[in-house]
Amino acid sequence: MQVVGTTTQQEVWVASRDRKFVINELLLIEDPERENPVGEVVSTSSLNRYLPLAGEKTPLVDEGVLAGLRAVGYRIEEEEVHLARVRLLQEAGTPVTVGARVRRPAFHEVARYLLPARYRDGLVLGVIRGTGHLTSELPGDLREVLWLYDPERGLYPQDGVPFIFDHHQMHQYPHIGIFGGSGSGKSFGLRVLLEELMERRIPAVVLDPHLEMDFSEPFPGLPAEFVRDYRDRFTVFTVGVDVGIDFTELTSRELAGLLDAVYPLTEAMTNAVETLHRKRDSLVSFGSNLRDLIRAMEEEKTIQAVAEDKVADPVERERIKRYRDLLARYKDRVGGVSTLNAISWRLNALEKEGVFTAGTAVLEEALHRRQLVVVRGPVRLLGVYAAYLFRRLYARRREFQDARAKGQEAPWFPPFVLATDEAHHFAPRGEREVPARGIIREIAQEGRKYGVFLILATQRPALLDDTVTAQLNTKIIFRTVRALDIAAIEQETDLVREELARLPYLASGNAFVSSALVGRTVPVRIRAARTASPHVINPFDELAQRAGEADRRLLEVIAPLLPLGAFNLDLHLPAIQGKLGTPVSFQELLDRLRALAREGHLRVEPTPFGEQFLPGR
Amino acid sequence: MQDDLVACLRAFNRELRRRGAMLGDRAILRERILRAGGRFVRLGGAGDYPFGSAPLVAVDGSTHGFGGSYPYVVYLFRAAARSSRGERVVEQGYLSPLVAAHREEVAQVAAREGVPREHALLLVRDRQLCRLEVRAATAAVGAVGPGLVLFDGGFLRYAHHAPEEWEEYCRTARAAGAVSVGVIEEAASSGLARAVVGEGFFDRDLLFGLLDPGEALFPAPVKRGVYTVFARLSRHPQPVACDFLPEHSQQAPAVMEYLYRITPSDSRGIPLFLDLVDAEVRLDEWEVELLLTTWVEADLRERFLVPHRARRTY
Numbered sequence: 001m002q003v004v005g006t007t008t009q010q011e012v013w014v015a016s017r018d019r020k021f022v023i024n025e026l027l028l029i030e031d032p033e034r035e036n037p038v039g040e041v042v043s044t045s046s047l048n049r050y051l052p053l054a055g056e057k058t059p060l061v062d063e064g065v066l067a068g069l070r071a072v073g074y075r076i077e078e079e080e081v082h083l084a085r086v087r088l089l090q091e092a093g094t095p096v097t098v099g100a101r102v103r104r105p106a107f108h109e110v111a112r113y114l115l116p117a118r119y120r121d122g123l124v125l126g127v128i129r130g131t132g133h134l135t136s137e138l139p140g141d142l143r144e145v146l147w148l149y150d151p152e153r154g155l156y157p158q159d160g161v162p163f164i165f166d167h168h169q170m171h172q173y174p175h176i177g178i179f180g181g182s183g184s185g186k187s188f189g190l191r192v193l194l195e196e197l198m199e200r201r202i203p204a205v206v207l208d209p210h211l212e213m214d215f216s217e218p219f220p221g222l223p224a225e226f227v228r229d230y231r232d233r234f235t236v237f238t239v240g241v242d243v244g245i246d247f248t249e250l251t252s253r254e255l256a257g258l259l260d261a262v263y264p265l266t267e268a269m270t271n272a273v274e275t276l277h278r279k280r281d282s283l284v285s286f287g288s289n290l291r292d293l294i295r296a297m298e299e300e301k302t303i304q305a306v307a308e309d310k311v312a313d314p315v316e317r318e319r320i321k322r323y324r325d326l327l328a329r330y331k332d333r334v335g336g337v338s339t340l341n342a343i344s345w346r347l348n349a350l351e352k353e354g355v356f357t358a359g360t361a362v363l364e365e366a367l368h369r370r371q372l373v374v375v376r377g378p379v380r381l382l383g384v385y386a387a388y389l390f391r392r393l394y395a396r397r398r399e400f401q402d403a404r405a406k407g408q409e410a411p412w413f414p415p416f417v418l419a420t421d422e423a424h425h426f427a428p429r430g431e432r433e434v435p436a437r438g439i440i441r442e443i444a445q446e447g448r449k450y451g452v453f454l455i456l457a458t459q460r461p462a463l464l465d466d467t468v469t470a471q472l473n474t475k476i477i478f479r480t481v482r483a484l485d486i487a488a489i490e491q492e493t494d495l496v497r498e499e500l501a502r503l504p505y506l507a508s509g510n511a512f513v514s515s516a517l518v519g520r521t522v523p524v525r526i527r528a529a530r531t532a533s534p535h536v537i538n539p540f541d542e543l544a545q546r547a548g549e550a551d552r553r554l555l556e557v558i559a560p561l562l563p564l565g566a567f568n569l570d571l572h573l574p575a576i577q578g579k580l581g582t583p584v585s586f587q588e589l590l591d592r593l594r595a596l597a598r599e600g601h602l603r604v605e606p607t608p609f610g611e612q613f614l615p616g617r
Numbered sequence: 618m619q620d621d622l623v624a625c626l627r628a629f630n631r632e633l634r635r636r637g638a639m640l641g642d643r644a645i646l647r648e649r650i651l652r653a654g655g656r657f658v659r660l661g662g663a664g665d666y667p668f669g670s671a672p673l674v675a676v677d678g679s680t681h682g683f684g685g686s687y688p689y690v691v692y693l694f695r696a697a698a699r700s701s702r703g704e705r706v707v708e709q710g711y712l713s714p715l716v717a718a719h720r721e722e723v724a725q726v727a728a729r730e731g732v733p734r735e736h737a738l739l740l741v742r743d744r745q746l747c748r749l750e751v752r753a754a755t756a757a758v759g760a761v762g763p764g765l766v767l768f769d770g771g772f773l774r775y776a777h778h779a780p781e782e783w784e785e786y787c788r789t790a791r792a793a794g795a796v797s798v799g800v801i802e803e804a805a806s807s808g809l810a811r812a813v814v815g816e817g818f819f820d821r822d823l824l825f826g827l828l829d830p831g832e833a834l835f836p837a838p839v840k841r842g843v844y845t846v847f848a849r850l851s852r853h854p855q856p857v858a859c860d861f862l863p864e865h866s867q868q869a870p871a872v873m874e875y876l877y878r879i880t881p882s883d884s885r886g887i888p889l890f891l892d893l894v895d896a897e898v899r900l901d902e903w904e905v906e907l908l909l910t911t912w913v914e915a916d917l918r919e920r921f922l923v924p925h926r927a928r929r930t931y
Binding site for chain 1: 666
């Protein structure tokens with residue numbers, strides 16, 4: 001291998017006669033004046049100048065000619081020349097010497113480019129692509145630290161230098177973005193990151209709209225020594241069941257957001273909520289104010305007509321006084337009765353879902369225990385809940401930090417990570433008001449100071465809020481097909497043209513990591529997760545499986561009764577129904593027997609009384 | 618502005634037409650050639666390589682100059698002999714009247730041949746290229762023991778420009794039992810034409826379109842000099858000429874069969890392996906410029922080599 005053509009301080013072409021280049025492999029250029037720079041192959045090609053594209057000036061060579069030359073030992077195929085564009089990992093002071101020899105480096109020559117200083121303690125996310133040949137040279141503590149998975153090959157052992165993310169440095173370069181389309185391996189990437197957090201007992205909260213964040217099941221087929229039992233490292237909470245909202249802590253805006261999540265609010269309704277809601281309102285106080293105001297407005301004429309001192313019943317008198325108060329205070333500021341009714345039923349709906357029955361205490365305890373907290377719930381509700389929860393947790397941590405800064409005693413609240421998939425729902429760009437965006441922005445900009453970090457995964461980076469995107473100091477980018485998203489990635493990362501061009505073709509599980517921590521883009525194959533997502537069974541397989549089960553069951557039931565036919569089916573029908581446990585009509589049963597016969601499970605013979613079903617062969 | 622030129626070209630066209638007519642038609646020419654002892658042979662047998670496991674070697678050279686008028690010029694040379702098994706012998710060199718020793722040789726040739734020095738330089742250049750090619754061939758014969766050696770060009774060129782080296786090559790090849798063939802893509806010979814149509818004509822006049830695709834013309838064997846076979850190895854109507862040493866005229870038919878086999882039918886008629894070596898050694902303007910810009914310092918290049926006309930704006 002040799003440097004050829006025109007070189008620059010950043011890039012060179014390398015040519016080889018005998019070996020094809022591997023994309024992303026590292027090469028060492030023997031150019032002592034520039035301290036033997038190391039570069040990464042960013043594009044590869046092979047060509048045979050004697051077998052060009054056939055054209056007017058370059059006719060196709062007859063096979064006979066090649067055979068004639070093969071007879072004397074000459075193979076034109078061997079004229080192939082391999083070319084690679086190599087980007088230096090660190091800029092050289094002056095252009096690289098043309099003609100310099102190039103070779104594959106040994107591990108110790110490139111270790112400093114591949115591993116962070118504190119690699120023993122970092123998050124092991126996968127292997128660095130193009131480093132396969134270094135596997136055998138790795139020191140013991142970097143060997144066999146992970147397994148890889150590919151849908152075609154299945155599980156296979158570590159093949160390359162581990163990609164280790166030094167999360168300690170997130171203190172300077174906070175927040176992680178995970179981008180990639182569906183099937184790109186993005187969800188796997190998030191799972192691996194969360195496993196690594198659990199491994200190191202870093203408290204974290206992950207929103208789980210798709211009910212896939214369960215870490216109890218080991219990844220099928222993973223060797224026993226790599227299986228981890230995370231069951232005591234995470235807890236699942238469901239909004240409205242185990243966790244909810246402490247109503248008294250809601251801001252008016254959050255309350256409006258919550259109600260909007262039940263069914264969208266009009267402007268008048270939002271206004272009414274904000275008017276009616278007071279700081280530290282409880283569910284009871286807010287609810288009764290709302291209901292009483294409705295009654296008061298409905299009965300306004302009567303109430304205003306009654307002279308207060310004429311009412312004998314003191315309770316009734318109190319009621320009328322309260323209604324008059326409410327009318328005086330709110331009547332002109334909250335719209336009509338229908339507006340209030342609309343708010344009221346939404347509030348009832350939330351109450352029924354149990355959103356206000358539990359608080360966040362159990363969840364906070366789990367964080368104190370340094371667990372991963374999985375929060376589930378319907379997507380719309382989760383958005384509002386996240387706004388509330390994130391704000392609350394962030395405030396807790398801030399209170400502690402601020403107090404400590406002032407030298408005051410305060411109860412400890414751990415630093416933590418907030419993670420979610422579908423981040424563009426929670427913090428979208430654009431005008432639309434979304435409850436969680438404000439707090440996500442705030443954490444994106446200031447969370448670092450307090451030790452609160454974000455992991456935001458999305459398949460639509462183009463739809464993610466700009467302020468938030470700009471703060472994601474590490475971006476893990478999987479296959480992306482949409483031009484709009486690729487453009488967003490181009491703007492927000494240091495991926496170069498060749499890498500961007502490869503984005504639509506990345507195999508599942510392959511990603512580019514663009515990180516301020518590393519200072520360059522690293523091509524990575526994400527490791528196999530140690531745990532499996534719970535719903536991996538394909539719904540169509542499930543259908544087929546179910547159908548098969550029903551047929552097997554029917555065959556079992558009728559086997560002792562054969563031969564069967566229209567002539568004796570009536571007789572056996574009650575028994576068959578009894579054994580199947582479901583009512584089935586005469587005609588339905590006959591149809592199912594015919595279907596079983598068509599599939600070869602039964603044999604049919606004609607008789608004078610119609611068809612007769614016999615055991616299949 | 619071009620009227621006069623047009624008139625000139627019309628006259629030229631008439632002259633060419635008359636020249637063609639004087640040759641007579643194809644059938645007559647073929648008849649005359651047969652009478653002169655030539656043999657037309659349709660190639661297209663199996664075309665097996667006639668030399669067993671002894672490899673094939675192809676030899677070619679290339680030169681390209683850079684610079685202005687005499688003596689501010691430098692020629693680079695590259696010659697290579699390559700075997701079908703992958704061995705290569707490469708000979709390289711340069712020539713420039715700016716170098717005292719080279720200037721001396723040019724002056725000697727100028728005096729001996731009675732030509733101006735700039736013409737003598739071209740002669741020395743051709744000499745140098747032939748020497749390097751033959752040297753590479755000789756070394757390759759010694760190193761790889763080929764059965765067949767293909768040269769890109771006729772033997773007379775080597776015998777004329779590098780007589781001593783050529784002698785030595787012939788001795789070595791004879792001793793090693795290698796058959797040599799000089800493939801000439803544009804026959805400049807006139808022997809056959811002289812014998813068949815008379816003075817003033819060249820073999821090219823005669824042979825263009827005379828042979829069918831895949832047909833070879835074997836003249837009567839010769840005792841001395843060079844035995845030249847003509848053949849239309851591809852569909853192109855211009856045949857190539859293949860020089861053999863007189864003692865190898867017996868092997869010529871088998872060799873021509875093989876050459877026919879390794880020549881792409883859509884090409885200009887040169888055996889593919891020879892074309893590959895040609896492409897490999899070729900020094901083109903781009904490469905020569907690149908080499909000189911890289912390895913001759915800019916001030917020296919500007920002072921001694923860059924032709925002033927290269928600095929034209931338009």
